[in-house]
Amino acid sequence: MKKVLIKNARIVNEGTIMEGDVFIENGIIVEIADSISAKSPDLTMIDAEGNYLIPGIIDDQVHFREPGLTHKDTIETGSRAAIAGGITSFIEMPNTNPQTTTIEKLQEKFDLAKNSSYANYSFMFGGTNDNLDEILKVDPKTTAALKLFLGSSTGNMLVDDAKVLEQIFLKSPLMIAVHCEDEATIQKNLAECVERYGDDIPIELHSKIRSEEACYISSSRAVALAKKTGARLHVFHISTEKELKLFDNKLPLKDKKITAEVCVHHLWFNDSDYQKKGTLIKWNPAIKTKKDQDALLKALLDGRIDVIATDHAPHTKEEKKNVYTKAPSGGPLVQHALPAMLQMHHQEKISLEQIVEKMCHNPAILFQIEKRGFIRVGYKADLVLIDLNAPWAVQPSNTVYKCGWSPFDGVTFKSRVTHTFVNGQLVYKNFKFMPFTQVAEQLTFDRK
Template sequence: MKSVLIKNANIVNEGQIIKGDVLIEEGYIVEIADSISMKSANTKIIDADERYLLPGMIDDQVHFREPGLTHKANIESESKAAIAGGTTTFIEMPNTVPQATTIELLEEKFDIAAKTSWANYSFMFGGTNDNLDEILKVDPKKVAGLKLFLGSSTGNMLVDDPKTLENIFSKTKLLISAHCEDETTIKKNLAAYQEEYGDDIPMECHPKIRSEEACYLSSSRAIKLAEKTGARLHVFHVSTERETHLFTNKKPLAKKKITAEVCIHHLWFTDQDYKTKGSKIKWNPAVKTEKDRDGLLKALLDDRIDVIASDHAPHTLEEKNNNYMNAPSGGPLVQHTLVALLEMYHKGKISIEKIVEKTAHNPAILFQIKERGYIRKGYKADLVLVDLNSPWTVKKENILYKCGWSPFEGTTFKSRVTHTLVNGTVVYENNKFANKSTAERLTFDRE
């Protein structure tokens, strides 16, 4: 494997920005110093020219739609979009077709990724009301965790039996990641709006149907169950200011038993954007008010919320262009998450150091991912070089998602990703995919 020397970079790592060089050999970072001389004629030199070198993003929640839904996306297409956006590692969800609710079906997804993924990968195992025996077979050192849908599921993945939930929480050693929305509340709200509008419910009603109350009821219930059973719980895509008060910043992340994630769309959009974006910003949980958006950012900055993710969940435009009742929730985001966060940096809302903490360091800590998430000697060289002053506009021709659209279409970002390295290999360079990725299955430092 060719060695790589990155020179003259602003290295962002562990709360600091230092100017220096990084040497990579055999996929690992072997030296970080003020100045490093070329060791071999076989070394590829990248002059960063004072651009910013970040650990690659670790996105802990994506839906890449393979197997079974590949008209929307697949692991190859979406992992390439991730690489172009500065995400070098992803954790994918189990609600594919078939659902990853047995060891055999889970390993089939790993086999696909081993052949086609451009980014490092792991997958969540899916819980149901009747697969506890299978859950207990999962090796925590080889699988990211267990995904439970406590609301808004596809197929039979809604886990709504209280006894089953308590059994799972009590017996699994896996980290439990949960989608929290109360189905009873949502169904009641939906019935009221259907009575008024039929199937043509205005898209602006989405956050009233999938309401703050629905989110809070489910999140608080899951947290109480985790506290009762001692389970390790991670609440996905927190979307309301009210929910942020369920989480604490009194402990360091490594000692927390209950953690939280926020997604880029809940930090960027508000309910006012439904007027222009319509179903393109229809997600579950819903994008809510400006107060909620500001409260989520505050909780992120004060460390009640631990990580930022994309919840990348593509659908075709044809599917999204249906009326409210028939337009699926979710949208493609993984290519644009980092540049959107850097736009927030330019606006003075968040520091680059905090972005790195929440997108790389903290996911590595939270999931106990081995040798990733930092720019450290002895760690895998998953790295991203970004130019903070190279404006570009999101257009159809530069969107890499298989579905071909983005809720950010027409947005101009000041920053761009110029290079992405996966396990020491330069796989993306100046808007082109360079070498075939050397992506790897994640391993975990767990008992």
């Protein structure tokens, strides 16, 4: 597909919706206009039929489980599910096996993605208590960020040495992205529950074990340390109302030194859903109260929260159905994140323009990603067509995750992704994948 003309689209971009056409040549957007006429033997024309065209989504937090945990997911299977959900670029996390905590292991991941990814890719480098020398070797132009786990999670990479942590904040050449939960608070709460219930702790207590206080203690320390050292800090998956006071909505995103993300599951679910979904919605940080859920949406809309992500972290259903202490946290989300947010649009909770801002534009700005995240002339043609009025029910037959299930099983979404383009190439259309060709590219970053 060297030349592609998308006709009759409603283009959602930079706070506006305009009706028009988009012309793509060699993977680059070369013209955007009310009406474009083009003829060429190698031209492919696609009639959008009045559906909405948005920039490809950039998901800043996924766990594709490769290497080491490939019975759950791989870069290939995870990125394939991502393009089915309109995610054309992803940033993957370092808590694989082995962990991505050396330059050698980071390069191995890039090599894997180069040969297998359906979507554009980058990876975060992992920080530990003893790898500062390796952190200092990372190239900021080719690596998305440094990931620190300030609370333990899958693949235990807990950084709990205060002196080391301050040195990392002072010296990191990369933006620092953090998972914030206070380990001492969690372990105290867990011990109390184990003493009372043994391993079979009621799932409803997950949000009491990984509590509001555990989140706030850790995130407030991270923010204070960033202010002290001048580090560029991005706080992943905010889950509580209390944490929101730590973040600013007065500065434009490009000028913020401290930013925040919310995940789709924290916007969609609350603790009343544990009764029906059980450990299938066991995440770290935990799903909290309806009050927290509502506050997160409000903060997303008023600019205290900058980005919507998935924290896609699949496990098999068999693993998830273990008793509480043995059931891992995390779930698959990349295929259904955009349909879920579009459902919230139908519920009049968020506009299309705001969805695009938080899932496309802002990740590009925040990570300084080159030539992606917007529908602009000269930018890479990562594009998604969505039909707002094409209901479909989530069921195993149309779920493409390697783990075979979704936390949205049984939900009927009103909107669907009809076409996904990666670098100008149509890779997915109406529940069908095009034959795999290596069109995905490594993300690059506009940094000094």
